Amino acid sequence: MRLSKLFGSVRLVQEVTRSNDTNRSTDAEDPSSLEKRNDKPIMLQTIEIPTLNLYCYQPTQKFTVRHYNKPITNEEKSKSQKLLCLWPLPTVTRYMILIATLMSVLNWLGVLSIACSAPSFIIHRLDFKNMCLAPFLFDWTLQGMMLYGWNLLILGLFEESLTLMLGGGTRRFIHCLFFVFVSLSTIRVTLGFIFSKSTGWAFPSLFFSNSMHECSQGLAPFLFALLVVQSLCIGDKYILIYGQGEHHQITVAKVTLQFIMCLVNYTTQTILWWSLSGLFTGFITTLVMQAWLAFEKREVKDQTEFMTLEHYRRTPLWRLLWSATKRSGWVVLLTLPVLLAWNTYYTRASVVSGHELNTISHDRYLFTFVFMTAPRRGDPAYLTRTIESYLENWPENPSVDSPYARMQAIIYTHFTNHTQFExxxxxxxxxxxxxxxxxWVHQQGETLNQRLHVSKALDYVTETFGSTYYALMEDDFPVCGQREWHEIETVIYKAEKTVPNHCGVFVGTGGSGLFLKPEMARLTSQLLLHYVDMPPDIIIQKCLMGQLPQCAACKDSLVTSKTLLMYHIGYNTSTSDDRTYKKDEFQCGWRHPFNGDPSVITL
Structure with a gap:
């Protein structure tokens, strides 16, 4: 009986700042003694549970905290308390459930084709449809439905809280959501362009491949934006009262609880760039909403409210904006390190082991490197330097079950006089x-014909050696180092596991770093002599991307690395008369030229 009485008094209360005083935030007083502001509260609904009764009151019924042994201060008047009730669901949340269910069902049935949105699709294909519809999409899996339902719960909490705070009802909250959606989408695409396509060449240290490829995750980015908007009333709290007296309550700030709930979205994947876009959007939205509230005209109901509102209106706008900037800035600064820590966990480097790499095929050779070399102006020792960069990463005496026991390098030239080769x-x-x-393969010839040179080399290696991959290499592209060499192995291993039907892997640029499957090596050997008006490296690249009629089976299957894993040292001694390069072009860490193109797969 005593236990039933205890649980029958459980109430979940939210302490909020009155809508006409959004510039202030104070600590909560003791809510153990609640005295209603108006007459006896009207009970709209009673949910009867054997040991727990929850009462949902009208939203206009507010409770002020009073200590009977002291007078009420202005600080106490600026706070009010109301029972938290999410049933019936807030208006926007209800419509969100309806639209999301409809869109996901139509997508599952194949009526609509909706996928998550990423800047790469918007920049290259102007895919605004998925950008607009992706927030309403969830997977029909237990995990997908639970995560989307969790986000809907968070949205309901935000709607219930911000609708009261913004003072404009559901319509004001919808305006806020629309502004957040437009701003967040714009900021996300901008960040993807800046930290991928722009910095990939000029500032490789600021290049982040995920900024272009990271997919959205339903409502999550917008919830992070609303989290910052909540800072307008950063002192608002949720209070769980489970008995009588000041020691029978649990108090937690709204921002804290909502932040913890938003982090659940990181349990499945990293969405750092979408979250960052949400935080920046929320910061901007907070300032806009604060300015809007400052100029808004409101109806005054009593003298106390008039005095408070008049004081609020007379506060200079810059002071209101500065206060909002500090509060929202603190939320962003405290949230950012946590998101970065989660992202570090998901993006930690993984290196494939020799045993794993050895399992991708049973051919005699796993990799057959074909180093194409020809005489250059000034006769520089690029060939020796390039070969040495690879041999440094290969053991002298690999074991029989090591993948290095299945690697070889063919040094090929068809020039009779080639000093550096000798x-x-x-x-x-x-x-x-x-x-x-x-x-070493030294054939006779004097003609500088690159397409014939490469075609003859591919014919020779495919007819002589059985290999899983034939890797075309130019003699002036050394591998960047040990880490980059292992990255090459990792990319190829992932390509075999995730894209088993791919035609090749591209980890360099131009005609270097092209790992070709045997059938593609034979096909490109023929195509080099067929398309005589197209540069040889472009022919091979277009074939791997499925852009030539003979290579249609390769469409959307080319796998590339995120960055260049080899660098150019022969910038001033090119064997092609129609090409010139700068000294600092195509260096280690540069964005791969195809990274960001939705038609290729970047690993």
Whole structure:
């Protein structure tokens, strides 16, 4: 009986700042003694549970906190308390459930084709449809439905809280949501462009591949924006009262609880860039809403409210905006480190092991590197430097079950007189690694014909050696280092596991770093002699992307690395007369030229 009486007194109360004083935030007083402001409250609905009765009051019924042994201060008057009731659901939340269910059903049935939105699709394909409809989409899986339902609960809390705070009812909240949607979408695309396509060349240290590819996750980005808007009344709290007396209550700030609830979206994947866009959008929205509230005309009901509102109106606008800036800024600054920590967990580097790499095929050779070399102006020793950069990452005596036991490098030239070829052969023939990994093919010829050169090399290696991949390499593109070499292995392993039907992998630029499947190596050998008006490297790239009629099966299957994993050292000695390069072009860490194109798969 005593237990039933205890639970029968449980109430969930929210303490809010009165809508005409959004510039102030104070701590909560003791809510153990609640005295209603008006007459006896009207009980709209009673939910009867054996041990718990919850009473939902009209939203206009507010309760002020009073201590009977002291007078009421102005600070106490600026606060009010009302029972939290999310049933019936707030208006916007109800319509959101209806629209999301309808859109997801139509997408599941194939009537609509909706996918998550990313800046790469908007920049390259102007895919505004998915940008507008993706917030209403969820997967018909247990995890997907539970996560979307959780976000709807958060949206309901925000709507119930912000509708009261903004003082304009549901219509004002809808205006706020529309502003958030437009601003967030614009900021997200802008961040994706700046930190990918712009910085990828000029400032590689500021290049972040995920800024272009990261997909949205339903309502999550917009909830982070509303989290910052909640800072307009940062002192508002939820109070769980479960008995009599000041020690029978649990108090938590609204911003704190809503932030913890928003973090649930990070349990499945990282959405750092969408979350950042939401935080920045929320910061801007907070200032806009604060300015709007400052100039809004309101109906005054009593003298106390008139005095409070008059004081609020006489406060300079810059002071109101500065106060809003500080509050929203604190929310952003305290939220950001947590999001970065979650993102670090999801984006930590993973390196494929030798055993895993060895399982992708059972061919005699896993990789057959084909280093194309020709005489250059000034006769620089680029070939030796390039070969050495690879051999540094290969063991001298690999075990039988090691993937390095299935690697070889073919140094190929069809020039009779090639001094650097002979010097490199003499240098490496006396080393253990050179004897194990390198094979030298020196054919006779004097004609500088790059397409014929590459075509003959591909014909030779495909007819002579059975290999899972044939990797075309130019003699002036050394691998960047040990980390980048392991990144090459990781990208190829992921390509085999996630895109098993791909035609090739591209980790470099131009005609270097092209890993071709055997059938593609044979096909491109023929296409090089067929398309005589197109540069050889462009022919191979277009074929891998499925842009040539003979390569239609390769459409949307090309796999690339996020950045260049090899760098250009022969910028001033190109074997192509129609091409010139700058010294600092195509260096380590640069964005891969195809990164961001939705028709390729970046791993």
């Amino acid at each position: 010097e490199a052969k003499e240098h490496f023939s006396g080393t253990v690694k050179g004897q194990r990994y390198l094979k």
